[in-house]
Amino acid sequence: MRLLIVGSLSGQIGAATKIAMDRGAKVTHASSIDMALAILRGGSGADLALCDIVLDIGTLVRGLAAEHICTPVVACGVGSDARKAVDAIRAGAKEYLPLPPDPELIAAVFAAVADESHQMIAEDEAMLSVIGLADQVAPSEASILLTGESGTGKEVLARYVHKKSNRADKPFISVNCAAIPENLLESELFGHEKGAFTGAIARRVGKFEEANSGTLLLDEISEMDARLQAKLLRAIQEREIDRVGGTRPVKIDIRIIATSNRDLAEEVRKGTFREDLLYRLNVVNLRLPSLRERPKDILALSRHFARKYAEANGVAFRPIGSATERLLVQHPWPGNVRELENTIHRAVLLASGNEIGPEAIRLPDGKQVGSSTFAAGTTDLPTPVRSAVESAAAVTRGLVGRTVADVERDLILDTLDHCLGNRTHAANILGISIRTLRNKLREYSQAGLAIPGPGEQRAVG
Known part of the structure; x- marks a missing residue:
């Protein structure tokens, strides 16, 4: 992980830096917010910025937003002043880290904010087959297109491929093409020169240059507009890019991995995606099966998330009961792994007793997963389960008559x-x-x- 420390390295922040380095983080230091922004503009990049609370967190967050630099900020400070923590979060920080530093807390914050816990957890043959293909093509330089429904774990597999590649010790840079407005995506990818457009107050190195010698993940590439697709095609073919407002091309050496939850061949037929770009990206296609196509993984992932979120929330670990496991396997999981993870997180917080029971498995609207299967004969169910079913039914009845x-x-x-x-x-x-x-x-x-x-x-x- 690439960590940018903003503020004084003396005292407790210095101790936090040492802990981060001991855990494998590559640390860069900036003594001021202006220096931090200059470092990030220059293409050094950071997965996370750890900023001293004595500095103006809001200025840093606004500066990052103005320059379209997508680096999360964690505020840190000595003591347990709740007001400072609230002010930091309101200013845009993702988390507040109290000092002196606790090694396990630092590790948990880094994992949560920078999302470093990208583990490939698979027991089902359908997913193991995909991982086997990924192992086979990872050492090559071929572009890879990862397809599958939303939430199946395409970015996790992309990081897995990078770690198995010959570029594993080089940068892995991810760009969510759907999350960045179309008028800003070009600058985000290719960078810009000072004065290229209103707000371009200094030269900015884009993600292509930031990923140089490593891997660039273009997440949800189907969301990219046609004009930018043409520029992307040239960058891939010529291995060079043009900064917005630039006069000279910049050579690059990267491997491209792209993801899409749409059928790109169908998008080509519709005229919304370039056929020649699809051919360039789709040298190797890895399709991730939906969660309902790999039932063994439902249980493996559920057990993993149950332990993960028990530790993250400081609650006692409860195993998942056998009745609950049957319920989880029967659910269709339209949101795939992302939906399952959120559901188990909720269950960890809602569960009581010695295990996670069916009554704790609920959807975001409060409805119990699989409650429709208990439409008849609910009087035979245990009291907690019956209560949950009745509660879910009441929620459903409350929706009747609404659009x-x-x-x-x-x-x-x-x-x-x-x-x-x-x-x-x-x-x-x-x-x-x-x-x-x-x-x-x-x-x-x-x-x-x-x-x-x-x-x-x-x-x-």
């Missing part, structure tokens, strides 16, 4: 409220793209509804 649009709106806004305005977290929980979420929120805002910003909750009145 789908109204229910969708309330679910989106309630989820955003739960996430304190964090769009990315809300989109992940809802199982939709960040672009879809933004479009919905723009629609609601135009209708006069209050939309919570980062670190905010809707006013209740």
Whole structure:
């Protein structure tokens, strides 16, 4: 992991830096916010910025946003001042890390924010077959297209391929093409020169240059507009890029991995995706099966998430009961691994007793997973299960008479409220793209509804 320390290295921050380095992080230091922004513009890159609370966290977050640099910020400070922690989160920090540093807490924060826990967990033959193909092609220089439904783990597999490749000790840079507005994606990918457009206050190195000698993941590439597809095709063919506003091409040496949850051949037929670009990307295609196509993985992943979130939340580990396992395997999991992970996280928090029972397995709307299977004969169920079924039925009855649009709106806004305005977290929980979420929120805002910003909750009145 690449860590940028912003602030003084003396005292406790220095100790936190040493812990991070001992755990394999590559650390860069900036004494000020201006220096931090200059380092990130220059292409050194960082997976995470750890910023001293004595500095202006808001200035750093706004500076990153203005320059379209997608690096999460964690604030840190001595003591346990709750007000400082709240202010840091409201200013845009992802987490607040109290000092003096605790090695396990630092590791947990790094894993949660930078999402370093990319483990390939697979026991089902369908997924093991895909991993076998990934092992076979990883050492090559071939471009790889990863396809499959949303939430199946395409980015996890991309990181796995990188770690198995000859570029494993070089950068792995990921760009979510769906999460970045179209008018900004070109600059994000190729960089820009000072004055290239309004707001371009300095030269900015793009993701292609940042990934030089390593691997560049183009996540959800089907969301890229046709004009930019042409520039991407040239970059792949010629192994050089042009910065926005630049006068000379820049040579690059990278491996491309792309993902899509759409059928790109169908997108070619529709005219929304270039056929020649598809051929360049699709040298090797790895299709990740949906979770319902690999039932053994449902149980393996559930056990992994149960232990992971028990540790993360500081609660006692409870095994998953046999009745619960049957329930999990029977569910279709339209959101795949992402949906399963969120469901088990909830279950860890809701469970009581010595194991995770069926009553703890609930969907985001509160409805119990598989409750429809208990429509008849609920009186024969244990009291906790029967209570959960009745509660889920009451939730369902409350939706009768309402339009789908109204229910969708309330679910989106309630989820955003739960996430304190964090769009990315809300989109992940809802199982939709960040672009879809933004479009919905723009629609609601135009209708006069209050939309919570980062670190905010809707006013209740």
